[in-house]
Amino acid sequence: MGTAHSRCRVPGPGHVRNTVERSGLVRLSVVIPVLNEEETIGGCLESLAGLERPVDECIVVDNNCTDRTLEIVRSYADRLPVRVVTEPRPGVIWARERGFEEARGDLLGRIDADTRVDPEWSREVIEFMDAHPEIAGVSGPTYPYDVPLGDRLERSLRKRAADPRARRGRERPNLYGANMAVRKSAWQAARDLQVRATNVLEDVDLYLALKKKGFTAWYLPTMLAAQSYRRAKATPVSNLGYTMAGPRTYRLHGEYAMVVRLWLMIPMWLVTGWLIWAVLLPYDLETRTWGWRHIRNGLRGRVSPVH
Structure with a gap:
């Protein structure tokens, strides 16, 4: 899964909208909104600490936790460049926005507290996005790690990811909040077009705002992650x-x-x-x-x- 993306097929002219400048050095920040996630946040951070290409920044957004979540987060300070910020307004939409505001990276990863990324996750995201500056956001597949027969879906997804054609990805009319990344410049350009309200799907809201600005999002099969079925x-x-x-x-x-x-x-x-x-x-x-x-x-x- 570590093959360079030089063999990727660049999308045709019909897909090129609001091309973002390619940077020579891509920095990846990962944002994780949390609300009483003491049962899952350890596994999430453990997976980030095990990445083959370390993230440049990990921002955990405290959305009014009252359990041991933040204590667990801080225990990873010697293994991850982790930083805790606070967002008192309840709702993942506000927590995500707060995290994106604080992030210093060129790419903003967004996962849930129960997400467990594959060791190659960050490298796949960075190489794909750096090779395709015309793409504003990308999402990958997830499989459940805590239900019966979940291993069957995992094997199926890994088989698809192993196909060399998987690195080409395909355009997708959505972004999935548990496993996604977006260019910070694209988010900033489209931010005011978001609804940014409670009772909406924050990842769909973000995608539709990007769409209105002429940006495009893609699905990348090699961007694998596991997720709880809770x-x-x-x-x-x-x-x-x-x-x-x-x-x-x-x-x-x-x-x-x-x-x-x-x-x-x-x-x-x-x-x-x-x-x-x-x-x-x-x-x-x-x-x-x-x-x-x-x-x-x-x-x-x-x-x-x-x-």
């Missing part, structure tokens, strides 16, 4: 606000055709969500064991990131 175990009722945030985000950006498409898909999402929740209810994501004693934990909802 939100799927939260009650479907607690996830309802998150589901509804999708069409709301597109509506606020005037993307009405997409709003209709998403509304038509909501019944399928709700049914799927109930089925997955029912299957995972007696399963403990941390210990990866089955048992009826785990049902009590599965009945507790998590704080929605779009609140």
